[in-house]
Amino acid sequence: GKVFQNLNVVQSCYLQNKQFKTRYQREPDPYMSALLPCSSGKLTLNLNSSMRAHSLSKYQTVLSKQRTFYCNAASSSVITVPSLDKTDFLKLQNGSDIRGVAVPGVEGEPVSLPEPVTEAIAAAFGQWLLHKKKAESRCLRVSVGHDSRISAQTLLEAVSRGLGVSGLDVVQFGLASTPAMFNSTLTDDESFLCPADGAIMITASHLPYNRNGFKFFTSDGGLGKVDIKNILERAADIYKNLSDENLRKSQRESSSITKVDYMSVYTSGLVKAVRKAAGDLEKPLEGFHIVVDAGNGAGGFFAAKVLEPLGAITSGSQFLEPDGMFPNHIPNPEDKSAMEAITKAVLDNKADLGIIFDTDVDRSAAVDSTGREFNRNRLIALLSAIVLEEHPGTTIVTDSVTSDGLTSYIEKKLGGKHHRFKRGYKNVIDEAIRLNSVGEESHLAIETSGHGALKENHWLDDGAYLMVKILNKLAAARTAGQGSGSKVLTDLVEGLEEPKVALELRLKIDKNHSDLEGSDFREYGEKVLQHVSNSIETNPNLKRAPVNYEGIRVSGFGGWFLLRLSLHDPVLPLNIEVNICIKLDLVSVSKLSLKLFNWTQAQSEDDAVKLGLVVATAVKEFNALDTSALSDLTHS
Numbered sequence: 001g002k003v004f005q006n007l008n009v010v011q012s013c014y015l016q017n018k019q020f021k022t023r024y025q026r027e028p029d030p031y032m033s034a035l036l037p038c039s040s041g042k043l044t045l046n047l048n049s050s051m052r053a054h055s056l057s058k059y060q061t062v063l064s065k066q067r068t069f070y071c072n073a074a075s076s077s078v079i080t081v082p083s084l085d086k087t088d089f090l091k092l093q094n095g096s097d098i099r100g101v102a103v104p105g106v107e108g109e110p111v112s113l114p115e116p117v118t119e120a121i122a123a124a125f126g127q128w129l130l131h132k133k134k135a136e137s138r139c140l141r142v143s144v145g146h147d148s149r150i151s152a153q154t155l156l157e158a159v160s161r162g163l164g165v166s167g168l169d170v171v172q173f174g175l176a177s178t179p180a181m182f183n184s185t186l187t188d189d190e191s192f193l194c195p196a197d198g199a200i201m202i203t204a205s206h207l208p209y210n211r212n213g214f215k216f217f218t219s220d221g222g223l224g225k226v227d228i229k230n231i232l233e234r235a236a237d238i239y240k241n242l243s244d245e246n247l248r249k250s251q252r253e254s255s256s257i258t259k260v261d262y263m264s265v266y267t268s269g270l271v272k273a274v275r276k277a278a279g280d281l282e283k284p285l286e287g288f289h290i291v292v293d294a295g296n297g298a299g300g301f302f303a304a305k306v307l308e309p310l311g312a313i314t315s316g317s318q319f320l321e322p323d324g325m326f327p328n329h330i331p332n333p334e335d336k337s338a339m340e341a342i343t344k345a346v347l348d349n350k351a352d353l354g355i356i357f358d359t360d361v362d363r364s365a366a367v368d369s370t371g372r373e374f375n376r377n378r379l380i381a382l383l384s385a386i387v388l389e390e391h392p393g394t395t396i397v398t399d400s401v402t403s404d405g406l407t408s409y410i411e412k413k414l415g416g417k418h419h420r421f422k423r424g425y426k427n428v429i430d431e432a433i434r435l436n437s438v439g440e441e442s443h444l445a446i447e448t449s450g451h452g453a454l455k456e457n458h459w460l461d462d463g464a465y466l467m468v469k470i471l472n473k474l475a476a477a478r479t480a481g482q483g484s485g486s487k488v489l490t491d492l493v494e495g496l497e498e499p500k501v502a503l504e505l506r507l508k509i510d511k512n513h514s515d516l517e518g519s520d521f522r523e524y525g526e527k528v529l530q531h532v533s534n535s536i537e538t539n540p541n542l543k544r545a546p547v548n549y550e551g552i553r554v555s556g557f558g559g560w561f562l563l564r565l566s567l568h569d570p571v572l573p574l575n576i577e578v579n580i581c582i583k584l585d586l587v588s589v590s591k592l593s594l595k596l597f598n599w600t601q602a603q604s605e606d607d608a609v610k611l612g613l614v615v616a617t618a619v620k621e622f623n624a625l626d627t628s629a630l631s632d633l634t635h636s
Contacts, residue, residue: 084117084236084239085236085240086232086233086236086237088112088236089117089120089121089232089233089235089236089239090229090232090233090236091112092112092113092117092121092213092232093225093228093229093232094213094568095225095228095424095426095567095568096215096222096223096224096225096227096228096424096426097205097213097214097215097228098121098213098214098215098228098231098232099204099207099211099212099213100112100113100117100211100212100213101113101210101211101212102114102149102151102154102155102210102211102212103150103151103209103210103211103212104210105210106208106210109210113151113155113212113213115154115155115157115158116158116239117235117239118155118158118159118162119158119159119161119162119165120162120235120236120238120239121159121162121214121231121232121235122158122159122160122161122162122163122165122166122200123162123163123165123166123235123238124162124231124232124233124234124235124238125142125162125163125166125198125200125216125231126140126142126162126163126165126166126167126168127166127234127238128227128230128231128234129142129166129168129197129198129218130166130167130168132218133197139167139168139169140168140169140197140198141168141169141170141171141193141196141197142163142168142169142170142171142196142197142198142199142200143171143172143173143181143184143185143193143194143196143198143199143200143260143262144156144159144160144163144170144171144172144173144199144200144201144202145172145173145174145175145176145177145180145181145199145200145201145202145262146174146175146176146201146202146203146298147175147176147177147178147201147202147203147297147298147322147324147359147360148175148296148297148298148322148323148324148359149202149203149204149209149211149212149324149359150209150324150325151210151212151324152175152202152212152324155202155212156172156202159200159202159214160172160257164257165238168197169256169257169258170256170257170258171184171193171196171257171258171259171260171262172257172258172259172260173259173260173261173262173263174259175263175298175322176201176262176263176266176298177263177266177298177299177301177360177361177362177464178201178203178215178360178361178362178461179266179361179362179460179461179462179463179464179465180262180263180266180361181199181200181201181215181217182199182217182221182222182458182460182461182462183265183266183269183460184196184199184262184266185197185198185199185217185218185219186219186458187262187265189265192260192261192262192265193258193260194262194265195219197218198216198217198218199216199217199218200214200215200216200217201214201215201216201217201360202214203215203298203359203360204359205332205358205359205360205362205363206330206331206332206335206358206359208326209324209325209326215360216228216231221429221458221459221460222426222461224426224430225426263301263305264305267301267305267306270306270464270465270468271305271306271309271310273465273468273472274306274310274468274471274472274475275310277472277475277476278472278475278476278478278479279479281475281479282311283309283310283311284310284311284475284478284479285307285310285311285312285471285474285475286310286311286312287311287313287484288311288312288313288352288353288474288484288485289312289313289314289315289316289349289350289351289352289353290307290312290313290314290351290352290353290354290355291314291315291316291317291318291342291345291346291349291351291353291354291355292307292314292317292318292320292354292355292356292357293317293318293319293338293341293342293345293354293355293356293357294319294320294331294356294357295319295326295328295329295330295331295332295338295356295357295358295359296319296320296321296322296323296324296325296326296327296328296331297322297326297331297357297358297359297360297361298322298359298360298361299320299331299357299358299359299361299463299464300319300320300321300322302355302357302361302464302467303317303320304320306464306468310471310475315349316345316348316349316351317345318341318345319341326359328341329341331357331358331359332358332359332363333356333357333358333363333364333365333375333449333450333463334375334376334448334449334450338356339356339365339367339373339375341356342354342355342356342365342367343367343371343373346367346368346369346371347371350369351369352369352474352485352486353366353367353368353369353470353474353486353489354366354367354368355367355467357463357464358450358463361462361463361464362425362451362461362462362463363449363450363451363452363463364450364463364464364466364467365379365450366379366382366467366470366489368486368487368489368490369485369486369487370490372490374470374489374493375450376448376450377402377403377405377406377448377496377498378493378496378498379446379450379452379466380396380398380402380406380446380448381406381409381410381492381493381496382470382489382492382493383444383446383452383466383469383470384396384409384410384414384416384444385414385492385493386469386470386472386473386492387443387444387454387469388410388414388415388416390443391441391443392415392416393415393416393417393441394416394417394441394442394443394444395416395417395418395419395432395435395440395441395442396410396416396417396418396419396442396444396446397419397421397428397431397432397435397442397444397445397446398418398419398420398421398428398445398446398447398448399420399421399422399423399424399425399427399428399447399448399449400420400421400422400423400548400549400550400551400553400562400564401423401448401504401562401575402418402420402448403497403498403499403502403577403579404497404555404560404577404579405496405497405498405499405579406418406496407420408497409493409495409496409497413495413496419431419435419442420547420548420549421549421550422549422550423447423550423564423567424447424567425447425449425451425453425461428445428446428447428451428453429445429453429459429461431445432444432445432453432455432459433459436455442455443455443456445459446466450463450466451463452466454466454469470489473488473489473492474486474488474489497579499559499577499578499579499604500578500579500604500605501559501576501577501578501604501605501607501608502575502576502577503574503575503576503577503608503633504573504574504575504576505573505574505576505612505629505630505633506571506572506573506574506629507571507572507573507574507619507625507626507627507629507630508570508571508572508625508626509521509524509525509570509571509572509624509625509626510570510624510625510626511570513623513624514624515622515623515624516624521570522565524622524624525565525570525572526565527622528563528572528619528622528625529551529552529563529564529565529572531618531619531621531622532552532563532615532618532619533552535614535617535618536552536554536614536618539556539614541556541557542554542555542556542614543555543556545560550562550564551563551564551565552564554611554614556610556611556614557578557607557610557611558578558579558603558604558607559576559577559578559579559604559607559608559611560576560577560579560611561574561575561576561577561611561612561614561615562574562575563615572625574612574615574629574630576608576611576612578604578605578607578608578611608633609633609634612630612633612634613634615630616630616631616634
C-alpha cells in the first residue's frame with residue numbers, strides 16, 4: 001500500500017454511528033434522522049485498515065428543515081490505502097452504474113470500494129460536473145442519498161468528503177430512493193436547495209448486503225457508460241496523486257454540507273399525481289386495501305407517505321423497516337421468493353392490490369386480489385394498455401427478452417407498436433428518447449426486470465411512479481363508475497398470450513481458457529454468436545427475427561430463443577420460450593380436454609428441448625463455453 005502523511009483534507013465532520021441499523025429502526029421517521037456534528041471536534045473512522053483523524057474547526061446550523069455544517073482543511077493524519085491502478089477502478093463499472101464490495105467478511109469477495117476509493121470517485125464526479133456545467137461564478141451543489149445498506153453511512157461520509165475536495169456543496173437526503181435523487185435535479189424549490197446541479201445515489205440495487213455502489217444524475221438524466229468510464233479514469237488519477245498539493249488548490253476555504261428532508265417533496269408529487277387523475281379528489285383510494293412489501297429497502301415510505309394520504313388501507317404491509325441485511329427476502333421484483341411473499345400478503349389480508357419494490361425503488365411489480373402477478377411481460381402489457389389509452393398508436397420500447405405474445409398483444413389488441421430493443425434500462429430509455437427525436441412518438445420505455453420510464457415523467461426510471469400509473473387507473477375507473485378493485489387491471493391484460501415454457505440458461509465463458517488465446521471474453525462471445533447465426537441459415541425449421549438489436553433471436557418449434565452476450569459479465573444468457581397456447585374453460589374442463597391440456601404442456605417442454613438442442617449443437621466446438629445448463633435441459 002501507500003502511506004501519505006500530513007494530508008490536508010477538506011471534509012465535513014459527522015458523528016459516526018456504529019449502531020446504524022438500530023438508529024434507523026428506533027427513529028419514528030428514518031428520512032428525517034439527523035447526523036449530528038462532532039461534539040468533541042474530532043472524529044476517528046476505522047474501515048479496512050484505513051484510519052483517519054479529522055479536526056472540526058466550526059459548524060453552524062441553519063433553518064428548521066436543514067442542518068448545515070462547515071469544515072475547514074485542518075488535519076494531519078496517516079492514511080494507509082491499497083495500491084490501485086486505472087484497471088482496478090474500471091473494474092468497478094457496471095454499465096451506467098458503479099458497483100463494488102463495500103463490506104468485508106464474504107469469502108472470495110475482497111473489499112473493492114473502501115473509503116479512499118469512494119472519496120476519489122466522488123471527487124472525480126465533482127470534476128466531471130464542474131467541466132460539464134462550466135460553472136465559474138457560483139458554487140455547484142450535489143444531492144446525495146442512499147438506500148438501506150449497512151455500508152451506506154460510511155460511504156455517505158466518504159462521498160461528502162470527496163465532493164468537498166472538488167469544492168462542491170453537498171446536500172444530504174439520507175435514506176432516499178434512486179428516482180428521488182434524479183428528481184432533485186428537476187425540482188425548483190430553493191427552500192430545499194433544489195434544483196441540485198448533480199445527484200449521487202448510493203446503492204447496489206438488489207445485490208447482497210456486502211455490495212454497494214453509485215448512480216449519478218444531472219437534469220439530463222442518468223449518466224451513461226462513457227461518462228462513468230470518464231469518471232473512473234479521473235478517480236484513478238486522483239487516487240494515484242492523493243498527496244499532490246496541486247490537487248488541493250481548487251479547495252474552497254470551507255465546504256458546506258446541508259441535510260434536507262427531500263423525500264417529503266418527492267412523495268408529495270406522487271400524491272398529487274393520483275389526485276389529479278381522479279379529478280382532484282382528496283382521497284381517491286378511500287376503501288382500497290393495498291399492501292406494500294419494501295423488502296427492507298428504501299421503499300417503506302410508499303405506504304405511509306403515498307397510499308395513506310390518498311385514503312388507502314395499508315394494514316398487512318410488510319418489511320417496511322430499512323434493514324441492510326435484507327433478512328426476509330431479496331428486494332427484487334424478479335425474485336420468486338419475493339413475489340411469493342407479496343402474493344401471500346395480498347391473499348392473507350384479502351387486499352385489493354399488492355405492490356413490491358426493489359431496494360432503491362427504481363423497479364416495482366404488483367399483485368391483484370386473486371394473487372395474479374403483474375411483473376415481467378404482464379407488467380409491460382398492463383402499463384402498455386394504460387399508456388395506449390392515453391396515447392393511441394404510440395410506440396412501446398422494451399428490452400430484448402420480451403415474448404412474442406406481448407408483441408401480438410401490443411400491436412393487434414392495443415393498436416400500438418412494439419419496439420423490442422436491447423437489455424439494460426438505460427439502453428431502453430435512451431432508445432425511446434431517440435425515437436421521439438426522429439419523429440416516432442414513444443411514451444413508455446420498460447424492461448422485463450421492472451425498470452420503467454414514462455415521457456410524462458421526464459423519462460425518470462421510477463418504480464414508484466409506475467405504481468402511481470396503476471393507482472391512477474384504479475382511482476379514475478371508480479370515479480367514472482367503471483368498477484372498483486384490481487379486476488379493472490386484470491381485465492386490461494385479458495387476451496395476453498403467455499408462454500407455456502419460459503427458461504433462461506446462463507452459458508459462462510471461462511476467461512482463462514486457452515481457446516481465448518489472450519482475447520477478450522466479449523470477442524470470444526461474438527464468435528459464438530456468429531457461429532450460431534451461420535448454423536441457423538441451413539435449418540429449414542428455424543427463422544431469424546427480421547429486426548433484432550441484440551444477439552440472435554430465432555423462431556421455430558412453436559417458440560423462440562434469444563442468445564446474447566451479457567452487458568457486463570462473461571456470460572451468454574439463453575432465453576427460450578414456447579408459445580403453444582390452447583384456451584380451455586377450466587371451470588367445465590372435461591377428461592378429454594384435461595388430457596389435451598397435459599399433452600400441450602408436454603409438447604411445449606419437448607419443443608423447448610428442441611430449441612435447446614439447436615443451440616447445443618451449434619456451440620459444441622467452443623470449449624471455453626460452459627454448456628452444462630444446456631446439457632441438463634437436453635437430457636431431461
